[in-house]
Amino acid sequence: MGVTHVIATTQFEHSDARRAFPCWDEPSFKATYQVNLTVPSELAAYSNSPELANTDLGNGQRTVSYVPTMKMSTYLVAFVIGPFEQTEALDVNGTPLRIVYPTGKGHLTDLALEAGAFALKFFSEYFDISYPGDKLDMVAIPDFAFGAMENLGCITYRETALLVDPAGASLAEMQRVAEVVAHEIAHMWFGDLVTMEWWEGIWLNEAFATFMQILCTNAFRPQWKMWVSFGVDRDAALQIDGLHSTRPIEYEVISPDDTRGMFDILTYEKGGSVLRMLEQYLGEETFRDGIRHYLVTHSYANTVTTDLWDALEETSGQPVRAMMNTWILQGGHPLVTLAAGTLRQQPFAYAKSSGESAIGSSWLVPVLTRPLKGGPTSRHLLSDEALSVTDELPVVLNAGGSGVFRSRYGAAELEALASHVGELEELERATLLADSWALLLAGQIRWDAFVASARGLGDQDEPNPWGTVAGAVDYAKRALAPEQQTKLAALVRQLFGPQFERLGWDASRSESDLTPQLRAIVLGALGTVGGDESIREEAARRFDANELDGDLARTILRIVATENRPGDYDTFLKRYQSAATPQEEQRYLWGLADFADETLAFNAAERCYNEFRNQDGAIVLGLLSRNATTGPAVWRFFTSRWQETIEKFPANTLSRLALGIPTYIADPVFAEQVADFHESHPLAGEQRTVEQAIERMRVGLAFCSALRSQF
């Protein structure tokens, strides 16, 4: 502690290689690179390929020369220099795989090494092409504004995405490591070996890697049920995509800077979901064969998006290009209704448009349906024409749960299904709840109908539908008047109480890997919105005893922070500063945003500018501004020093400053002030995210007045 170390690292995407060496710095100009680095002798150095020679210059410096790379784009060249250590190389079918980490963190590398070896083998088989590089180093960078970067053979990561201690981590924290590792390794083929011609194709690069990260991690740990948890990510994307300020997944890029707005949830999570929907519609093997065909045809070269559709069309015989154009070139997604045996689509929107809208008008929708009681799944391609469905009732719309649309049942279909919600597959059930919440926010169903679906959930270990309910009651609390909040608290105790009775505080030996996550959701809802005193007391006891491992840690911190006990804030800070793992550090850092005290909130906000890692500053300010009590004050704090704020933090993290905006739903006067400020202070490259946050706030304001009258 207390010793400053300096490292040097590159991050060239999209067009910064030209700042390091002269080059045609565009993705279509592929070349080979032979890197030589002259560095202080005591420091470690890494680049894309293995070392060729190492020459001591006798003056305290050495020159490292690396084997020439394969033919690739400039943005994938990398070098990293600093006081790093590395694991022994693991031989994965002939490829040496290592984890590189800041000195002393070697005990946190096991999961990434295991996940990395798995992913290398998985993708060689899935793509039927061996790994295109000569070696693979995965490097943890202590202050890194991105999540990770797919430099060929030398992938760089933020620490929380690579280094983890499984013994003390939550499921989500471990999943993040396995997923990011799989995502970046998928890029070695899809992105590095075959690359987009120009930056508008970056969405496909990222959407595909997102799809593959789930496919691979689901095979790595089947018990994590990754496609079910990916349903949550898709829902988060659809929450943005139902706004008029959404955007088409692909749009024209003139200057490379235009791509900045592409690195968002619509590229990664919506794009990845659309590919999953396509895969499920075409069939998993047909889809895989199309991908193999595409990669082998375009290896070491560049492509445009339609090359992929053409390859899939060739292997499947389906109108893939026409179908995908409706999903990629227009924003939004449909609401698919199944009523009186007939399927129809219409655009889904949270509110009527008062001007321009990026939401499209119709899609070629792959819809799967099935009779609940068993029997074959029917495949429909729904256009503007209504289609009839002949499956026996009760029938499941969006069978399997992979469709990228909202679903609504007609009266007869709903009545037949209502008492069988427990028999749905897990992702189908999670989707039903998420769609129900979306329809409530859009003013298309009432609060009581949403609560009725929540009551139908019953006992199950898959956490995501309960997560939707917990998120909903948390949001509803912000909308309600104080006396209504008391009624809401009673409802929360009624809904979640039986689950707590069943699960208790401590894990049983026989429970699934997902149960602890459900327990955390249940305790969180009861301890915060539910105001359950005994749960709040036990949370405080565990905090005092520092029993804070795994899935319950974040929940306990959240409950404790809202108690505002004297001294706890300082304990959070101390434990943040002396954290043993990147995950523990992050928990305490984020936890600082949950205290409901203005002095403490300002104290934490100030530290974003002069103490916390630069990669985290804008995120913590965003979280602080989302606090139900102190959020508006923090928003005023950082907007009053706006210029300093936007110069201080990495540009690609600034959109996080908008995190609080969608929650300002109970005070229309303040909401307008927020909208005015951001409309007159646009964030270059990130303003669309801010506009989406403002539109969500307006949807929330309407929800607030509707809910108050229904409660």
Ligand SMILES: [Zn+2]
């Ligand atoms: Zn990526």
